Every structure is written in C-alpha cells, then in structure tokens.
Amino acid sequence: MTAFTRALRRKSTRRIAAVGVVAAGALLLSACSDNGDGMAGMDHGSGSNSASATTEATNTAPAGDVNDADVTFAQSMIPHHEQALEMAKMADGRASDSEIKSIAGKIEQAQDPEIKTMKGWLTSWNKPTAMESMPGMDMGGDGMMSGDDMKELEGMKGAEFDKMFAQMMIEHHNGAIAMAKDEQxxxxxxDxxxxxxxxxxxxxxxxKQLQSVLDRL
Structure with missing residues (x-):
C-alpha cells in the first residue's frame, strides 16, 4: 500500500467518523424534541384531565340540604307564580288605575325570575318541575283561581277589572304567603x-297596597 493510498484511507475514516458524530447528534436532538413534545402533550393531557375533574365535581356537587318540604314548595309555587303572571299581564290594556298597573308590573318583575330559579333548583335536585298530580289537582286553600275566574277577569276592563284584579290578587297572594310560611x-x-x-x-x-286600592275604588 502506497503512502498516498494510506492517506486517502485515513481521510475517509475521519470523514465517516465525523458523519457518524453528526448523525448521532441529529438523532439526539430529534429524541429530545420528541420527548419535549411528549411532555407537552402530557402536560396538556394533565390540564385537560384536571379541567374535566373540576367540571365533573361542579356538576355533581351537592346542592345543599334538601327535604320534601323544599321540593313541595318549589313544585307548588311555580304554577302559583305562573298564574299570578298571567293575571298581571292581563292588566296591560285592561287596568285603568295607576296603582293596579304598578303592582302588576312589580309582580312580573319579581315572580318571573323566581320561577326560573325554582325550576333550576328542582333540576339540580333531580326532581320534576311539577307534581305528578298537578293536572286537575284541587288547589283550594292556596289562592289559585279557577279557569272560570280567569276568563271572567280577562273579559273585564277599566274600574271593573281593577276591582276584580285587586280582590283576586289579594286571595292569590294570601295563598302564596301561607305556602311560603310553611316552607320557612x-x-x-x-336558598x-x-x-x-x-x-x-x-x-x-x-x-296591604291592594286592599288600600280596593277600599278607594
């Protein structure tokens, strides 16, 4: 073997070694990059699992102590409020007394949000929003008006409407007050x-305000 051949072989050997070092370095960088992505993925997965756990905990968190009286109160007060809203809405275009109009507006503002709140409670308590026996149920004593009463009120206007509205709403409110005192x-x-x-x-x-209006009509 000539000196020139030996020199070429030494250069070739060094070049191969250098290429090997570069290749090894590239592999190492690739592995680190893969591990970094994997760790990032693991972190995201952990965050997602944590968020899911938090959401699940929120959805299954206890809604507070609840008994049958609470459920009955909400289930009974929802239709009671709904009828009060129906009566209050009749005042628009029928009532002539300014206080009657004002009271009707207050009833709508107060009771509509309460209906939504009570329905939310019943949902969170895994209870139906209405009693199974509600249709056709005798609701005497709680101030609920009959269908005939509602039709009669709907057919009135002016001072006649004002008087009947005040009379009916006093009875209706007294029924709600009795139900609320039972809940208390x-x-x-x-809540x-x-x-x-x-x-x-x-x-x-x-x-008291309705009675005052009724006394002067």
Missing part, C-alpha cells in the same frame, strides 16, 4: 327558605 317552618334548603321569606315580605306589602 319546615324547609331545610337555605328556598330565604326565597320563602322574600315572598312573605314582598307579597304581604302588596296585599
């Missing part, structure tokens, strides 16, 4: 008991 006495859920207290306070004041 027997209920367990803090439901608080709403019952608000109903007693608010509707008691409206009963």
């Amino acid at each position: 006495k027997n209920g367990k859920n803090a 439901a008991v608080k709403m019952a207290g608000d109903i007693v306070t608010g509707q008691s004041a409206e009963v």
Whole structure:
C-alpha cells in the first residue's frame, strides 16, 4: 500500500467518523424534541384531565340540604307564580288605575325570575318541575283561581277589572304567603327558605297596597 493510498484511507475514516458524530447528534436532538413534545402533550393531557375533574365535581356537587318540604314548595309555587303572571299581564290594556298597573308590573318583575330559579333548583335536585298530580289537582286553600275566574277577569276592563284584579290578587297572594310560611317552618334548603321569606315580605306589602286600592275604588 502506497503512502498516498494510506492517506486517502485515513481521510475517509475521519470523514465517516465525523458523519457518524453528526448523525448521532441529529438523532439526539430529534429524541429530545420528541420527548419535549411528549411532555407537552402530557402536560396538556394533565390540564385537560384536571379541567374535566373540576367540571365533573361542579356538576355533581351537592346542592345543599334538601327535604320534601323544599321540593313541595318549589313544585307548588311555580304554577302559583305562573298564574299570578298571567293575571298581571292581563292588566296591560285592561287596568285603568295607576296603582293596579304598578303592582302588576312589580309582580312580573319579581315572580318571573323566581320561577326560573325554582325550576333550576328542582333540576339540580333531580326532581320534576311539577307534581305528578298537578293536572286537575284541587288547589283550594292556596289562592289559585279557577279557569272560570280567569276568563271572567280577562273579559273585564277599566274600574271593573281593577276591582276584580285587586280582590283576586289579594286571595292569590294570601295563598302564596301561607305556602311560603310553611316552607320557612319546615324547609331545610337555605336558598328556598330565604326565597320563602322574600315572598312573605314582598307579597304581604302588596296585599296591604291592594286592599288600600280596593277600599278607594
């Protein structure tokens, strides 16, 4: 073997070694990059799992202590409020007294949000929003009006409407107040008991105002 051949072989060997080093370095960088992506993926997965766990915990979190009185209060007060709203809406275009119009507006503002709140409670408690026996149920004693009463009110206008509206709403409110007092006495859920207290306070004041209107009509 000539000196020239040996020199070429040494250069070739060094070139191969250098290429090997470069290739090894590239592989190492690739592996680090893969590991980094993998770790990032792991972190995201952990964050996602944590978020899912938080959401699940929120959805399954207890809604507070609830008993049968709370459920009955919400299920009974929803249709009671709905009828009050129906009566209040009749005042538009029929009532002539400014106080009657004002009271009707207050009823709509207060009771519509309460209906939504109570339906939300029942959903969170895994209870139906209405009693199974509600259709055709005898609701005497709670101030609910009959279908004939509602039709009669709907057919009136002016002073006649004002008087009948005041009479009917006083009876209706007194029924709601009695139901709310039962909840205050027997209920367990803090939010439901608080709403019952608000109903007693608010509707008691409206009963006094309605009676005052009725006395002067």
